Amino acid sequence: xxxxxxxxxxxxxxxxxxxxxxxxxxxxxxxxxxxxxxxxxxxxxxxxxxxxxxxxxxxxxxxxxxxxxxxxxxxxxxxxxxxxxxxxxxxxxxxxxxxxxxxxxxxxxxxxxxxxxxxxxxxxxxxxxxxxxxxxxxxxxxxxxxxxxxxxxxxxxxxxxxxxxxxxxxxxxxxxxxxxxxxxxxxxxxxxxxxxxxxxxxxxxxxxxxxxxxxxxxxxxxxxxxxxx
Numbered sequence: 001x002x003x004x005x006x007x008x009x010x011x012x013x014x015x016x017x018x019x020x021x022x023x024x025x026x027x028x029x030x031x032x033x034x035x036x037x038x039x040x041x042x043x044x045x046x047x048x049x050x051x052x053x054x055x056x057x058x059x060x061x062x063x064x065x066x067x068x069x070x071x072x073x074x075x076x077x078x079x080x081x082x083x084x085x086x087x088x089x090x091x092x093x094x095x096x097x098x099x100x101x102x103x104x105x106x107x108x109x110x111x112x113x114x115x116x117x118x119x120x121x122x123x124x125x126x127x128x129x130x131x132x133x134x135x136x137x138x139x140x141x142x143x144x145x146x147x148x149x150x151x152x153x154x155x156x157x158x159x160x161x162x163x164x165x166x167x168x169x170x171x172x173x174x175x176x177x178x179x180x181x182x183x184x185x186x187x188x189x190x191x192x193x194x195x196x197x198x199x200x201x202x203x204x205x206x207x208x209x210x211x212x213x214x215x216x217x218x219x220x221x222x223x224x225x226x227x228x229x
Contacts, residue, residue: 005021011050016202016205020217036070047085049085082223088188103142104180112139124194126218135216135218159192
């Protein structure tokens with residue numbers, strides 16, 4: 001299975017994404033921000049980093065990159081798209097996902113390990129997990145506070161589009177477990193078709209025991225299993 005990993009000026013997790021893809025037997029191909037060719041990729045990953053230096057607003061410039069025209073069309077066709085951290089911000093700016101990622105409530109950069117609860121295990125990205133399963137992954141962001149209007153939040157909850165939620169080690173969504181002040185403790189969401197996922201934590205950095213956790217592997221295993229099927 002071929003994964004296309006987009007590199008924007010300022011990306012810094014594209015190698016991490018490639019290693020995660022290869023860990024589950026996938027083939028990773030590099031896609032440059034100026035390209036108009038997805039190179040036969042079945043799955044697109046927008047990795048973490050600071051695209052275009054986060055000037056203006058995180059992800060706001062990257063959404064206009066030439067490659068994003070192809071990514072948007074790929075998503076409209078039902079192709080899987082995964083946005084991690086800065087990639088999540090770009091997906092929201094490109095209107096492939098609802099809501100926005102604002103400055104952390106603490107006004108500080110968050111770099112730590114967090115616990116996530118899998119809210120929906122029936123998606124293309126989470127079928128290797130169980131509903132309610134707790135996983136441990138790192139975060140590293142300054143603009144990760146998910147925000148949306150009341151109706152959008154309610155729709156996301158009602159339709160099962162909230163995929164990951166920040167919780168404590170007992171599985172409870174407490175303020176202390178929320179690293180950025182995201183509304184409803186939301187860490188990751190899918191679009192209404194279920195083929196586009198955005199999340200702030202970094203599952204690609206939790207795929208090897210040497211990194212402190214292998215809990216992120218399930219996300220990439222889920223994609224491979226569902227797309228192959």
